[in-house]
Amino acid sequence: MARFPFSAIVGQDEMKQALLIAAVDPAIGGVMVFGDRGTGKSTAARALAALLPQIPAIKDCPFGCSKEEQARYPNVCGSGPVRKRDVPFVDLPLGATEDRVIGALDLEKALRSGEKAFEPGLLAKAHRGFLYIDEINLLEDHLVDLLLDVAASGENVVEREGLSVRHPAKFVLIGSGNPEEGELRPQLLDRFGLSVEVRTPAEIETRVEIMRRCAAQERDSEAFAENWAEEDDKILRKIARGKARLAKLEPGEDVLTDAARLCMRVGADGLRGELTLMRAARALAAFDGAKTVRREHLVSVAPSALRHRLRRDVLDETGSGARIERAIEDLFG
Known part of the structure; x- marks a missing residue:
């Protein structure tokens, strides 16, 4: 099934604006989305990631590094040719361990050959893309703190079990949650760049239009995506121009x-x-x-x-x- 087009999402203007700002300036610090269940939080994030154009990356690099990053991290990037790849979108499950998130010793390789090797974690997979955490308010605080530290520095440093690895980990952190199930500690919430609130639409017309578009997408996802392709292309061009223009703009x-x-x-x-x-x-x-x-x-x-x-x-x-x-x-x- 084809993805749900970003431009076809009805309402939730503040959330969409925050995600687009993060796409233009990934260093904004991530986006926290609080709101009711079933209001399109993950749909919007996935749709934006799928909308973005493919990025050039070293073919066999486990971190998807660019050519410029290969020069900075020659010990972890490899030396393969440059190939195009989709912008990563990685889900971080609530039950993930710290080793699963940051990476750890590759036990299989260690037992088989006696060689100490690094097994990349979810942070490596999310490099140059999006890391999405549903119900982030239920995630252990030390993991949230770790994620925010890496998102701010752009690097993941792992030193354990005789390993010492430093690799790039630049991603847009997107968290979502329902305030009724618990809130993030203020110290952690403050470190997110943007925070938006989404609510279940209260207008009949809006709810009917959402049902109409979801039914059309389920009936023929390819045709539905094609109908919104032009609008998605407009957004994509605006993001690309925004990235190019960003450094030239200084507030008075x-x-x-x-x-x-x-x-x-x-x-x-x-x-x-x-x-x-x-x-x-x-x-x-x-x-x-x-x-x-x-x-x-x-x-x-x-x-x-x-x-x-x-x-x-x-x-x-x-x-x-x-x-x-x-x-x-x-x-x-």
Whole structure:
């Protein structure tokens, strides 16, 4: 069955925007998606990964390294020719052990030949792609901490059982979960770049359209994908242009001041809020093809960049998203 097209996903605009920002700037720090079950969280992530064009990689490299990375990691990459491969999308199961995640000694090879060899883990498979964790709030905290450390550094270092291996592990970390089943510790949640909330649609028309498109995809997935191919191609071109434009965009002093004022008004902890806010606004501006980063880009990404960085106010039951919207209205009208 052909994948569900990204452009055919109905609603969930904030989630789709966050994923597109991460595609333009993978260094944004990952995306956390909280919401109800069955709201298209994994479907959207898989659809975006499948939408992206194939990437050049060393043929026999267990980490899918590029030619440039081969020069930096000659001991782990191998020396094969360059071939095209799909952008990786790796599911990390809740029951995964640390060895399964980061890699470990290849016991079979050790027993067979007495040679110490490294068996790559899920981080190696996700290199240059996406690592998706459903119900991440149920994953052990030390594993989440490990994943965030590697996602931030872009390298995985394994030193155990006489092995010492360093390999590239650059990926977009996408976590999803249902808040009713437990929340991530604030210290870990803060280290995600963007956090979005998805809800079951409340409009009849939206729910009917979702059923209509799902039925069409199940009836003939190839034809359904073909019908949305042009829209997907438009998104793909915007991502490619956004990547090329990203380094040329620098927010002006007025936008930097707006970001600082907004973060101070909502009481965001630390400076990670401002930094992520500006990075996300720049990536959105690049995706939109804008010549400059404007206040409208800042306002658009503010909820997803800041909602998980606010201190809880026991006297305010409206939620962090509403607090951000109020602050935007007060500051910018």
